[in-house]
Amino acid sequence: xxxxxxxxxxxxxxxxxxxxxxxxxxxxxxxxxxxxxxxxxxxxxxxxxxxxxxxxxxxxxxxxxxxxxxxxxxxxxxxxxxxxxxxxxxxxxxxxxxxxxxxxxxxxxxxxxxxxxxxxxxxxxxxxxxxxxxxxxxxxxxxxxxxxxxxxxxxxxxxxxxxxxxxxxxxxxxxxxxxxxxxxxxxxxxxxxxxxxxxxxxxxxxxxxxxxxxxxxxxxxxxxxxxxxxxx
Amino acid sequence: xxxxxxxxxxxxxxxxxxxxxxxxxxxxxxxxxxxxxxxxxxxxxxxxxxxxxxxxxxxxxxxxxxxxxxxxxxxxxxxxxxxxxxxxxxxxxxxxxxxxxxxxxxxxxxxxxxxxxxxxxxxxxxxxxxxxxxxxxxxxxxxxxxxxxxxxxxxxxxxxxxxxxxxxxxxxxxxxxxxxxxxxxxxxxxxxxxxxxxxxxxxxxxxxxxxxxxxxxxxxxxxxxxxxxxxxxxxxxxxxxxxxxxxxxxxxxxxxxxxxxxxxxxxxxxxxxxxxxxxxxxxxxxxxxxxxxxxxxxxxxxxxxxxxxxxxxxxxxxxxxxxxxxxxxxxxxxxxxxxxxxxxxxxxxxxxxxxxxxxxxxxxxxxxxxxxxxxxxxxxxxxxxxxxxxxxxxxxxxxxxxxxxxxxxxxxxxxxxxxxxxxxxxxxxxxxxxxxxxxxxxxxxxxxxxxxxxxxxxxxxxxxxxxxxxxxxxxxxxxxxxxxxxxxxxxxxxxxxxxxxxxx
Numbered sequence: 001x002x003x004x005x006x007x008x009x010x011x012x013x014x015x016x017x018x019x020x021x022x023x024x025x026x027x028x029x030x031x032x033x034x035x036x037x038x039x040x041x042x043x044x045x046x047x048x049x050x051x052x053x054x055x056x057x058x059x060x061x062x063x064x065x066x067x068x069x070x071x072x073x074x075x076x077x078x079x080x081x082x083x084x085x086x087x088x089x090x091x092x093x094x095x096x097x098x099x100x101x102x103x104x105x106x107x108x109x110x111x112x113x114x115x116x117x118x119x120x121x122x123x124x125x126x127x128x129x130x131x132x133x134x135x136x137x138x139x140x141x142x143x144x145x146x147x148x149x150x151x152x153x154x155x156x157x158x159x160x161x162x163x164x165x166x167x168x169x170x171x172x173x174x175x176x177x178x179x180x181x182x183x184x185x186x187x188x189x190x191x192x193x194x195x196x197x198x199x200x201x202x203x204x205x206x207x208x209x210x211x212x213x214x215x216x217x218x219x220x221x222x223x224x225x226x227x228x229x230x231x232x
Numbered sequence: 233x234x235x236x237x238x239x240x241x242x243x244x245x246x247x248x249x250x251x252x253x254x255x256x257x258x259x260x261x262x263x264x265x266x267x268x269x270x271x272x273x274x275x276x277x278x279x280x281x282x283x284x285x286x287x288x289x290x291x292x293x294x295x296x297x298x299x300x301x302x303x304x305x306x307x308x309x310x311x312x313x314x315x316x317x318x319x320x321x322x323x324x325x326x327x328x329x330x331x332x333x334x335x336x337x338x339x340x341x342x343x344x345x346x347x348x349x350x351x352x353x354x355x356x357x358x359x360x361x362x363x364x365x366x367x368x369x370x371x372x373x374x375x376x377x378x379x380x381x382x383x384x385x386x387x388x389x390x391x392x393x394x395x396x397x398x399x400x401x402x403x404x405x406x407x408x409x410x411x412x413x414x415x416x417x418x419x420x421x422x423x424x425x426x427x428x429x430x431x432x433x434x435x436x437x438x439x440x441x442x443x444x445x446x447x448x449x450x451x452x453x454x455x456x457x458x459x460x461x462x463x464x465x466x467x468x469x470x471x472x473x474x475x476x477x478x479x480x481x482x483x484x485x486x487x488x489x490x491x492x493x494x495x496x497x498x499x500x501x502x503x504x505x506x507x508x509x510x511x512x513x514x515x516x517x518x519x520x521x522x523x524x525x526x527x528x529x530x531x532x533x534x535x536x537x538x539x540x541x542x543x544x545x546x547x548x549x550x551x552x553x554x555x556x557x558x559x560x561x562x563x564x565x566x567x568x569x570x571x572x573x574x575x576x577x578x579x580x581x582x583x584x585x586x587x588x589x590x591x592x593x594x595x596x597x598x599x600x601x602x603x604x605x606x607x608x609x610x611x612x613x614x615x616x617x618x619x620x621x622x623x624x625x626x627x628x629x630x631x632x633x634x635x636x637x638x639x640x641x642x643x644x645x646x647x648x649x650x651x652x653x654x655x656x657x658x659x660x661x662x663x664x665x666x667x668x669x670x671x672x673x674x675x676x677x678x679x680x681x682x683x684x685x686x687x688x689x690x691x692x693x694x695x696x697x698x699x700x701x702x703x704x705x706x707x708x709x710x711x712x713x714x715x716x717x718x719x720x721x722x723x724x725x726x727x728x729x730x731x732x733x734x735x736x
Binding site: 023176181184 | 694
């Protein structure tokens with residue numbers, strides 16, 4: 001669905017004119033609010049992304065993609081090795097004047113730049129042009145009117161998109177004082193999120209695994225044997 | 233699952249239109265605005281009927297029709313008209329020049345007043361020296377013999393077997409009477425003086441009502457041969473437009489004054505009847521031209537049609553407002569035409585235009601081929617009060633099964649974006665299977681079918697506001713509608729604080 005399709009479906013549920021800019025503006029605000037709620041409910045598979053940046057000789061700090069919320073991992077694809085994330089304190093301890101250069105092996109999450117983009121510092125400071133690939137958990141930007149006719153598929157999985165409709169409708173009905181109607185839409189939103197959550201749990205990608213039982217015969221199982229006996 | 237909603241019923245609209253109140257003060261039976269629509273006897277609102285040419289060819293090269301009428305002369309029903317400087321027998325729609333040697337001065341404002349005086353048509357216009365007579369048949373019009381007592385009389389009446397003529401050239405406040413049974417004999421002193429300019433004559437009960445702007449005067453028979461009529465001023469207000477005087481059943485006389493339309497029931501008071509037309513309608517009436525307004529009683533529907541000049545600087549009568557004597561309410565205006573004269577012909581309103589035609593009103597669903605722009609707006613009602621927000625869900629409208637005609641249904645309210653939905657005035661998809669039983673039903677031949685004369689249709693409503701209103705309209709040629717009532721479904725939300733006025 002496009003942004004406008006989601007907004008108009010929500011406005012129909014609320015009972016508001018679907019073409020009036022006043023109501024579309026309201027629906028867009030609620031779309032952004034509901035989106036943030038949903039994004040942070042769990043680690044959605046469709047929120048993971050990857051990108052690259054290129055190093056240059058003598059430059060230590062680099063900005064990540066504008067939608068990168070949480071960097072997860074880095075690797076140098078030119079030199080074919082991983083880059084380990086370390087803390088800023090460790091960087092400063094290892095190289096107080098940030099003068100050491102070479103093939104970077106560590107990355108430090110170093111706040112945000114003037115545009116608000118996450119930036120990283122590499123250590124040692126690169127001495128050549130390498131391609132650094134990285135993975136991150138994304139941030140969906142606030143939509144504006146210019147995005148109305150854009151597809152949401154690049155931001156939200158189709159399975160979760162109905163939740164946006166219900167979420168917008170719920171917030172709008174609350175604004176209009178229709179708490180009963182808002183609760184009905186809220187229930188629908190939660191139902192869709194629950195379905196999407198089950199689907200998300202079955203994606204064999206960036207998920208968290210529970211430690212395995214010792215008797216499932218899988219490699220790397222967690223073994224724990226309670227010892228029989230008594231303390232004396 | 234049924235919808236948990238309350239219902240607000242609008243209509244039937246037996247209270248008619250009220251232009252003097254804001255929409256928020258008009259009840260479920262009233263209308264806020266309308267155009268080219270009629271309120272029927274059940275309070276239903278329907279698009280007015282159209283008009284068509286009565287005479288196929290324009291009279292007198294398209295001259296203005298300053299008089300028309302239908303009456304029985306010499307035992308034959310005749311239709312006559314005066315167009316420009318000629319007098320026509322227009323019986324059956326074919327105009328035959330019967331002017332003869334009479335003098336008729338053309339001019340849009342040279343309108344005629346006429347009566348059937350016994351067996352003779354007599355007409356005067358206040359411009360030409362003598363009145364016109366016509367005995368029907370194949371005769372030409374003639375000149376009224378008034379014994380040279382006066383010239384250019386303006387108003388005319390036939391009462392107590394006498395012809396009465398008022399407001400003549402030398403004495404605008406004078407009313408002359410002929411001898412009884414002889415409309416060509418006029419005594420030298422057989423007149424009455426009223427002190428004010430006479431604006432109209434109309435028999436009323438056992439009296440002749442003489443209208444001046446300053447009052448209605450009556451002449452009543454005394455039975456005394458020396459002083460046969462008693463003159464008496466009854467009221468302090470009379471008409472300014474003699475052609476607007478209409479007598480209606482119930483012994484009432486309606487007439488136009490500068491500030492509205494009044495009623496006189498024969499007593500010492502007049503009563504303003506047109507408060508409902510004040511402000512949003514009457515404010516736009518060109519009162520400078522009201523003296524040329526005219527009216528017509530339409531018995532079949534018990535309606536009075538007032539032809540008025542509506543609009544700044546409007547000189548001709550371009551607007552008809554209708555008073556329903558049956559419902560005691562107003563509706564209209566009817567527009568999309570200009571008229572200079574009117575009369576009842578074959579029981580239907582007819583009116584003369586400025587192009588040589590008599591137009592048969594209440595005919596067909598178009599205005600001589602043009603579309604009729606029919607619309608009406610309901611009151612703007614808050615079903616649970618101004619402080620309680622309502623979510624408006626949908627409207628269920630009851631309408632007559634009339635055909636594949638789309639009616640636009642527009643929802644309006646301060647806090648709601650105007651939205652237009654469509655209702656089709658027939659059973660969707662299969663009109664034939666729901667055809668009505670009628671007089672052509674033949675046993676053993678016709679199919680027995682359900683009688684569906686009215687249908688319902690639902691249209692969406694939108695938004696949140698304590699109140700809302702609907703506008704129904706159809707501006708399509710040869711299409712009509714009859715809306716009987718509508719129920720607005722809503723969900724009361726409760727009291728909510730608005731951040732600002734209007735949309736939010």
